[in-house]
Amino acid sequence: MLEIKNLHARVDDRDVLNGIDLSISAGEVHAIMGPNGSGKSTLAYVLAGRDGYEVTEGSIHYQGNDLLDLAIEERAREGIFLAFQYPVEIPGVAGTTFLRTAVNSLRKHRGEKEFDAMQFVKYVREKQSELNITDDMLRRPVNVGFSGGEKKRNEILQMALLEPKFAVLDETDSGLDIDALKTVADGVNTLRDPNRSMLVITHYQRLLDYIVPDFVHVLAHGRIVKSGGKELALELEKEGYGALTGTQAA
């Protein structure tokens, strides 16, 4: 589904990704862990296509096509979704309006009929209650005045509504209390599907108890320095990144 080869990327004249190779097949969940500043969010942004994240070398293929040729919204319409580490507040835009516009632009792209306001409310209602998102939260402007945990739940609601094929979750667990973590993990697990892949970025092994990954990778200095099965996360929790990044520096 996703094939990253020798990916180098630069942000603001700084080389942040220095040769990433990663291959993710349909239905797989991969976890990425790694120290602060190692380039995890940068990788997520490059996948989503954010301006200013310049790929200087290497390639990304998604479903056999060159992903880097696609604009941000084209990637979204082809099924790429990024749950932001820091979800963006958009004053003046009501949550429901935003969600409906997003869902409808994808439906239009797929040749489906757009939802009117009533149909949309019905569509949202079920997923909304699974994620403990109140009507009031949706009436308010997007993410404005939301707590950290509410913002993260709102990201997962968007994922549930947009039904992506490939989702990147950037530290969706940070800032969540224990119950919310469980709610979010349940939300994500409901979406696990043989045709849907995920890249889960996290600092904590705990999330991976709930969302059990097929593979775990360690990113340091913009490179994958170690890959393994889910037990790698446990190992890291015990020993830290010191040994791995030290190796890297030598």
Added chain:
Amino acid sequence: MSRQIIAEFPFVERFDELSAEFPGAGLDWLDTMRRTSLDRFNRLALPSTRVEAWKYTNLRELAKTPFEMAEASSGSASLDLSEQAAMGSESAHRLVFANGIYNASLSRLETLPDGVIITNLEDALTTHGSLVRPHLERLSSLEEDALLALNTAFMMNGYVVIVEEGIEVGTPIELLFLSDPSSPTSIHPRNLIVAGAESNAKLTEWHVGSGDSDYWSNPVTEVVVGPEAAVSHRKVQRESASAFHLAQTRVSLAGNATYTGFLMSAGARLSRCEVEARLEGDGANCELDGIYLARDHQHSDITTRIAHTEPGGNSRQVFKGVLDGHSHGVFQGQVSVSPDAQRTDGHQLNKTLLLSEGAEIDTKPELEICADDVKCSHGATAGQLDELELFYLRSRGLDAEEARQVLIRAFIAEVVESVEEGDFQDQLNTIIDDWLSNGLSTS
């Protein structure tokens, strides 16, 4: 460079010949007032950008255009009246001026309650001359303003709304100024609103032009709000793409009077909407909100002057603008508080969204405070659309254009929502949607 721009407008040179046809021609006091004002205009000439109040708005191009005067025969011009469907509502009182000439057949006056006069200036001069005269004279003698003087010399028809003490005009009043002359024409409407003590009226002015007809609209509107009275006065400026629109609204408020002004300025090649409000009674309230939208090489100037001269007044202003292309916006907001005007509350906010590198805003807030017990604030910002917000929206599937539109609407929403929900709010949204759908530059 001089402080004056000397223009040789054909219509000005033909004053003697034209004056026989003016509304109220033959009334001595009016003939004299026109003549004095003409002399004043000739002495003052148009202000150049050397004059501080006109620093950012240049009338040079206006001065070069050979404007003639609209004549009675051009009043039946073939206006695209389908446009009217987008304006106003079915049930309102309506006066229509086509190229400045009153059009009785398009106008509509529902039964008026006792104590309410809604008419055109020409008729008012004949039937209610003694009511109208003091106002016209007072404003015209007041100050050295070239455009006011020109309007007074050449004042054509306009609307007159007079509401007696204690009367509420429930039905909204609509004033339509439609223009589409085929050659460069100057139009000088003179309007008057007088709201007696504890009365209440709601008016909406539409200034609409078709295609790119070449004209200059120079309306002057005087608003007198009596004690405890409330006037809501909305204005939409969608003149043609070649038009000049230089409008002045002069408001005076008595004790506990309320004036709620709203301005949507979206048309014209060059526009200036000037509003002056004088809070001359204890506890007067003035609320002014507005939106300006400009693209290509449009020039849009909003100039406000709020004068607090008595204690306990409130004024609140929120103006937001969106500028694209090579357009130029100007916001000049002056709030002055006299020594006697203690406990004044005066707030002003101006925000502009610049959509392109070529767009420009000059914003000049001015507070002159001569009293010590006052609460006054002003704020001005200019910025671009937020890259991260755009990215967030696009990452959810909205295309770049849609994402920009969503954020622009969100930026102005606060001002749109400041008007009462209903027809007018819907109409504002339609104007904004129209404007957005004409395409934004992609830089």
